[in-house]
Amino acid sequence: MFRIWAKLVKDTRFLKDTVICNSDYSQSRTTMIFSALEEICYQFDLGKPIWLDATVSEFKKHSKARFTQDNFIEHIDFDFLEIQVIEE
Numbered sequence: 001m002f003r004i005w006a007k008l009v010k011d012t013r014f015l016k017d018t019v020i021c022n023s024d025y026s027q028s029r030t031t032m033i034f035s036a037l038e039e040i041c042y043q044f045d046l047g048k049p050i051w052l053d054a055t056v057s058e059f060k061k062h063s064k065a066r067f068t069q070d071n072f073i074e075h076i077d078f079d080f081l082e083i084q085v086i087e088e
Contacts, residue, residue, distance in 0.1 A: 002029075003087040004036040008044060010078040018043050019086070029088075033059075037083065047074050049081065059083075 002025075007017035020036040027035070041048050049055075049071035059065040063085040069076055 001087060002032050002036075003085070004033065004040070004083050005086045006036075006040040006044075006081065006083045008078045009080055009082065012079075015078055016044065033085075040081075040083065044081070046076070046081070047072060 002022045004020045005017065006020065008015040018040060020039050022032045022036060024032070038048065040046075049067035050073070052071060055065045055067065055071060065083055067081040067083075068079070071081075
């Protein structure tokens with residue numbers, strides 16, 4: 001099963017987290033990641049972040065990425081949203 005863990009962090013503390021699961025392997029990995037991120041943003045009541053080059057590079061290297069204020073159009077009231085693939 002494909003799983004992504006997401007957490008919101010402010011002042012080095014967890015605000016909330018969730019795990020999104022997807023077992024539809026007919027989808028590409030990229031589609032599963034975007035779908036999971038969409039569900040994460042829905043659960044956390046956030047606008048979708050923008051994938052900057054640095055974010056894409058970090059995710060490709062570590063299957064993990066942080067989305068900071070630079071990734072969001074609207075103001076955020078946390079330090080970052082982090083996503084990490086925990087199972088493929």
